[in-house]
Ligand SMILES: O=C(O)COP(=O)(O)O
């Protein structure tokens with residue numbers, strides 16, 4: 001763990017990213033994207049490639065997977081999303097797992113009286129059943145998906161909306177994420193951010209994003225909070 005900012009984070013509200021932060025969803029996202037590619041007679045994309053496509057919502061993931069061969073038209077992408085959604089919705093948790101230390105840390109944060117919020121760019125149709133089936137949903141006083149508000153990360157709106165929802169200044173909140181979209185949204189909102197090292201940020205190590213703290217495990221979150 002590296003704490004780059006010397007102040008302890010008050011963090012009455014802890015906002016947690018989903019994919020790559022709470023849950024390792026890449027195997028099932030890859031299977032769904034590859035199901036579509038296979039149906040189109042194309043070669044499957046490798047896991048590290050798909051991991052690099054995660055974080056901007058499932059439509060962007062599918063668009064990038066199709067673009068490996070050629071940029072899809074809007075109609076081609078719409079058709080691919082019908083197949084993707086059907087497959088992914090039926091296989092949300094075939095291989096996806098909660099990262100080590102996440103459940104225990106959420107329990108500890110809740111016991112400390114902090115508000116917990118899930119902020120993801122994943123569509124709500126997938127976010128809610130995924131959190132429910134993993135037994136995580138009830139930890140959160142608010143869940144904001146990629147299609148819950150007019151704009152998603154890296155826009156600061158989901159973060160500022162959360163602070164207003166809980167009547168807290170943004171500096172009393174902390175976002176925990178894994179990617180550039182998370183750090184950009186946090187900086188634009190003026191909210192502190194911690195990044196986990198195990199998630200999906202392509203080939204770029206998260207310390208290059210200059211977060212306020214870098215966590216090798218979610219458990220380390222408990223050490224940086226006041
Ligand atoms: O790209 C997605 O579907 C979700 O990504 P996020 O949970 O990391 O915001």
Ligand SMILES: [Mg+2]
Nearest residue numbers: 017019020178
């Ligand atoms: Mg993420």
